[in-house]
Amino acid sequence: KQEVTQIPAALSVPEGENLVLNCSFTDSAIYNLQWFRQDPGKGLTSLLLIQSSQREQTSGRLNASLDKSSGRSTLYIAASQPGDSATYLCAVSPMDTGRRALTFGSGTRLQVQP
Amino acid sequence: DVKVTQSSRYLVKRTGEKVFLECVQDMDHENMFWYRQDPGLGLRLIYFSYDVKMKEKGDIPEGYSVSREKKERFSLILESASTNQTSMYLCASSSTLAGEGDNEQFFGPGTRLTVL
Numbered sequence: 545k546q547e548v549t550q551i552p553a554a555l556s557v558p559e560g561e562n563l564v565l566n567c568s569f570t571d572s573a574i575y576n577l578q579w580f581r582q583d584p585g586k587g588l589t590s591l592l593l594i595q596s597s598q599r600e601q602t603s604g605r606l607n608a609s610l611d612k613s614s615g616r617s618t619l620y621i622a623a624s625q626p627g628d629s630a631t632y633l634c635a636v637s638p639m640d641t642g643r644r645a646l647t648f649g650s651g652t653r654l655q656v657q658p
Numbered sequence: 659d660v661k662v663t664q665s666s667r668y669l670v671k672r673t674g675e676k677v678f679l680e681c682v683q684d685m686d687h688e689n690m691f692w693y694r695q696d697p698g699l700g701l702r703l704i705y706f707s708y709d710v711k712m713k714e715k716g717d718i719p720e721g722y723s724v725s726r727e728k729k730e731r732f733s734l735i736l737e738s739a740s741t742n743q744t745s746m747y748l749c750a751s752s753s754t755l756a757g758e759g760d761n762e763q764f765f766g767p768g769t770r771l772t773v774l
């Protein structure tokens with residue numbers, strides 16, 4: 545059964561720092577990996593989607609990498625801002641197209657101090 | 659933009675009541691999902707549907723049922739609500755059709771259900 549782990553569970557940084565969030569998964573047979581952002585009490589906002597054949601994706605100050613063989617992904621946030629404060633979740637979709645649901649990590653709670 | 663809407667943001671029900679949570683998406687996605695999110699347990703899949711009238715159990719289907727009569731609408735039903743079903747419920751949709759979708763999942767705003 546796929547398991548997804550995110551480290552650290554919580555992170556507090558001063559504004560302007562570059563930071564890396566980590567995600568690991570136990571079964572490398574994935575279709576894709578998705579990073580989400582969740583604000584308190586809200587739904588999930590999709591940030592980046594990386595297909596299993598890709599190595600990285602970029603959107604603005606965000607860059608996500610994928611090393612499928614080692615079961616790892618990282619989300620890099622450049623020049624962090626207080627508005628980046630949220631919980632960041634990674635999730636993987638199985639290769640088996642008969643089951644398209646995501647398996648989620650438990651998230652990293654990020655606080656960016658002004 | 660993909661839009662997934664859920665019928666209520668907050669809901670308070672009594673134990674034993676029948677509860678309906680509605681989800682609608684406007685992107686003609688064939689896949690729809692219901693998850694629940696609890697502190698310390700993360701997001702867990704309750705049910706999903708890959709076509710009209712088709713459904714499959716997720717990891718925690720006990721105490722729930724679903725209905726998908728139209729492609730854009732996916733309903734979660736709590737037949738007899740219990741206090742341990744107090745949770746945040748999140749609906750999502752995606753497409754995996756060849757050449758049209760890559761299973762990127764889009765989520766609704768969530769429904770915070772409290773069962774007293």
